Structure formats: structure tokens, C-alpha cells
Amino acid sequence: MSKRIDVKDLNVYYGDFLAVEGVxxxxxxxxxTALIxxxxxGKSTFLRTLNRMHEVIPGARVEGEAIMDGQNLYADDVDPVQVRRQVGMVFQRPNPFPTMSIAENVLAGVRLNNRRIKKxxxxxxxxxxxxxxxxxxxxxxxxxxPGSSLSGGQQQRLCIARAIAVRPEVLLMDEPASALDPISTLAIEDLMAELKxxxxxxxxxxxxxxAARVSDKTGFFNIAGTGKPGHLIEYDATDKxxxxxxxxxxxxxxxxxFG
Structure with missing residues (x-):
């Protein structure tokens, strides 16, 4: 199910501002893969380019390639909605739909994609x-x-369940445990190890x-100063x-x- 992604010379813009350069x-x-x-x-900005989520911001655009299965995700004939089905995302703060039950939350993405399924x-x-x-x-x-009746750590795992219900091939996680207590954080880390x-x-x-505990490879991003673009400084096996x-x-x- 999982896929390799080859990113080549990726530049990310917000209007005229170059936010991330040459990844x-x-x-x-x-x-x-951990991004630190x-x-x-530009870590989160780059992460969102992998499923074209950054495009929801007016004026955002990308130059370069992100190739999955031989297909550039930014080719003219590629539907961004289809990309987001293949590449799921879990955000920093748990965001279950508060008016939906636990079960409805899991099915939300499937129904959003207009899939009709039997009970x-x-x-x-x-x-x-x-x-x-x-x-x-x-x-x-x-x-x-309600999904909102769960604890913070449970809500985040509910959001992960919602993401994997649509059967993606890639999961993006933007600081998935930063709002959680240590025990919930450990549960999320253990889950990531199983999901890989x-x-x-x-x-x-x-x-x-x-990053040291859970990842196989790590990419370090940095910025030269305010108003400058972010760069991928180094990318290698995490232990190295x-x-x-x-x-x-x-x-x-x-x-x-620093940092």
C-alpha cells in the first residue's frame, strides 16, 4: 500500500514570497521520515506540499516535482483531491468533528469522497x-x-483512524503529539511504529x-534569517x-x- 516519493528541486511560494527553496x-x-x-x-509548509494542502491558501504554488508511482503530483492532469485521498494528513491538534459520533468521525472522509457503502x-x-x-x-x-467526548490522546488516534479509513498510501503528521501528555505521546509513537x-x-x-525514537530517516530544515526561504540542510539515516x-x-x- 505504501509508496515512495521522490522530491526534486521543489520551491514553494506564497504569492511572490519564496518560502521553501530547492528541496x-x-x-x-x-x-x-522526520522533519526537524x-x-x-518551512517544515510544515513542505509537508503540506506532499498532498497539495498548501494550495488552499490563495496564491500558494509550487515549482519542481514530487513524484509518486512515476506520476508527478503537480502535473497538469493530476486532481489535487485525488492526491489528498492517496496522501492523508493528521494535524497538530486533534480535530474530530464535534457534532459527529466516534463512528461517524471515522467514516467522514469516506463519505466526503461520495463513497456509498452498506451498513x-x-x-x-x-x-x-x-x-x-x-x-x-x-x-x-x-x-x-461524540468524538469530542474522548481524551486528547484518544481524539488524535480517532483522527488517525479517520485518515486511514480512506485507505491512503502515505500519512503526513504535523507535530501529532505536541499537544498531548507524555503517556498519550508514547501511544502515538507506538502507533506510528506499527503503521509504518x-x-x-x-x-x-x-x-x-x-525524532530519534521513531524515525528511520531525518531531514533538517533551517532558515538563514527572517524573510529568507527555508532549506533542507541535511537528510540522512536518523542514527547517523x-x-x-x-x-x-x-x-x-x-x-x-539554537532553535
């Missing part, structure tokens, strides 16, 4: 997705209750220990990045000298 990297299938770097350096199929999909998000045993007796057997996962995180980075900038950031 080239290969995101491997069935792996977790100080605030404002029995819907029930199976809810269970499969909640099991995939390690949430089924905690909520199976209260599926009709089936998905390509890319996460943005400010937590160096989290955290033990012997090539660039001094990377070493300074990982060791806490």
Missing part, C-alpha cells in the same frame, strides 16, 4: 480503522458518543528525542544524523545550541 529528497516506503528544524523554517461494510470499516489506530478496545462500547508496516509516514516534530551529522548547522541544532 530534493527521497521518502522511502514503509518507513518514518527551528520554527518558521455492514461501514461497521467493518469503522472497526478495522479503529483497530488500526489502536483505539477499538477503548471505544467499541460507545461508538455513538503498511504506510509511508512523514512527520514534523520539534521533539528531538521523538544524531550521532555524526555532516553539517555543523545540524549538529548545533540537535545539540540545542
Amino acid at each position: 530534493t529528497m527521497t521518502i522511502e516506503p514503509r518507513s518514518i 528544524g527551528p520554527s518558521g523554517c 455492514s461494510e461501514a461497521e467493518d470499516l469503522v472497526e478495522d480503522s479503529l483497530r488500526g489506530a489502536n483505539l477499538w478496545n477503548e471505544v467499541k462500547d460507545r461508538l455513538a458518543r 508496516d503498511d504506510y509511508t509516514i512523514v512527520i514534523v516534530t520539534h521533539n528531538m528525542q521523538q 544524523m544524531f550521532s555524526s551529522p555532516t553539517m555543523k548547522e545540524t549538529e548545533d541544532y540537535i545539540s540545542g545550541r
Whole structure:
């Protein structure tokens, strides 16, 4: 199910402002790639280019290529909505739909895509997705209750269940545990480790220990100053990045000298 993404010379603009410049990297299938770097350096902006979410901002555009399955996601004949079906996203703060039940939240993306499914199929999909998000045993007796009735960590796993219900090939996670307590954070990290057997996962995180714990490869982004574009400074296997980075900038950031 998971896919490799080859990014080549990607520039991201908001109007005339160049936000991220010249990113080239290969995101491997069935792996977790962590994006680290100080605030404002373009990590989340770059993440959103991988499913064309940045285009919801007027004037946003991309130059370069993001190739998945031999297809440039930015080719003229590619439908951004279809890209977002293939490349799911989980945001920083849990965002279940407050008026929907737990079960309805899981099915929301499927129904948004105008898929009609039988009641029995819907029930199976809810269970499969909640099991995939390690949430089924905690909520199976209260599926009709509002998604907002869950704890923060459970709500985030519900959002992950909603994302995987549409059967994507890639999962993007923008600081998925930054708003959670340590126990919930650990649950999300354990879940990511399980999900990478089936998905390509890319996460943005400010937590160096989290990046070191969960990711296979790490990309370090930085910015030369206010108003300058973000750059991918270094990209390598996580154990190498955290033990012997090539660039001094990377070493300074990982060791806490700035950022």
C-alpha cells in the first residue's frame, strides 16, 4: 500500500514570497521520515506540499516535482483531491468533528469522497480503522458518543483512524503529539511504529528525542534569517544524523545550541 516519493528541486511560494527553496529528497516506503528544524523554517509548509494542502491558501504554488508511482503530483492532469485521498494528513491538534459520533468521525472522509457503502461494510470499516489506530478496545462500547467526548490522546488516534479509513498510501503528521501528555505521546509513537508496516509516514516534530525514537530517516530544515526561504540542510539515516551529522548547522541544532 505504501509508496515512495521522490522530491526534486521543489520551491514553494506564497504569492511572490519564496518560502521553501530547492528541496530534493527521497521518502522511502514503509518507513518514518522526520522533519526537524527551528520554527518558521518551512517544515510544515513542505509537508503540506506532499498532498497539495498548501494550495488552499490563495496564491500558494509550487515549482519542481514530487513524484509518486512515476506520476508527478503537480502535473497538469493530476486532481489535487485525488492526491489528498492517496496522501492523508493528521494535524497538530486533534480535530474530530464535534457534532459527529466516534463512528461517524471515522467514516467522514469516506463519505466526503461520495463513497456509498452498506451498513455492514461501514461497521467493518469503522472497526478495522479503529483497530488500526489502536483505539477499538477503548471505544467499541460507545461508538455513538461524540468524538469530542474522548481524551486528547484518544481524539488524535480517532483522527488517525479517520485518515486511514480512506485507505491512503502515505500519512503526513504535523507535530501529532505536541499537544498531548507524555503517556498519550508514547501511544502515538507506538502507533506510528506499527503503521509504518503498511504506510509511508512523514512527520514534523520539534521533539528531538521523538525524532530519534521513531524515525528511520531525518531531514533538517533551517532558515538563514527572517524573510529568507527555508532549506533542507541535511537528510540522512536518523542514527547517523544524531550521532555524526555532516553539517555543523545540524549538529548545533540537535545539540540545542539554537532553535
